[in-house]
Amino acid sequence: MSEPLPRPARCxxxxxxxxxxxxxxxxxxxxxxxxxxxxxxxxxxGLAAMLRSRRDAAIADAVRRRHLPIDDVAEMFGLSRRSVFRALRRVERPGRQQ
Structure with a gap:
């Protein structure tokens, strides 16, 4: 019987x-x-996405649970109305990149 061949190194x-x-x-x-x-x-x-996801969760909490108006939430976070809507969409569909 012959000796087994040595295993190749993993790349x-x-x-x-x-x-x-x-x-x-x-x-x-x-x-x-x-x-x-x-x-x-x-x-x-990276870090920006991690921080943004926390901010987006806080935005969603303010809009959905505390029932704050979009304009008030936008002012609280220093964002435009459109950015608040984007954040809400990211929370609803976390797997999609924007």
Whole structure:
């Protein structure tokens, strides 16, 4: 019986004996100390998208639960009426990019 062939190296395998430093980013000194629930670089749109999704949820709460008029919500968040409607649409259909 012949010996089995060695398995080929994975194309995404990390090199051995390499020093990977956890240098963090402008938000935290290291990834392990980061306050974000998910890395900003792993999300499409990065940190801006993460912050925008929180703002959009607050807008939806103000309009739907607190029944505030669109003009008042727009003024509260420093946005135009159209931006408030866009935020509401993003909350309704989270998978769609705009």
């Amino acid at each position: 995404d395998a990390l090199p051995e004996h390499t020093d990977y430093r956890d240098t963090g980013c402008d938000l935290a000194p290291s990834c392990l100390a980061c306050p974000l629930p998910q890395c900003r670089y792993d999300l499409p749109g």
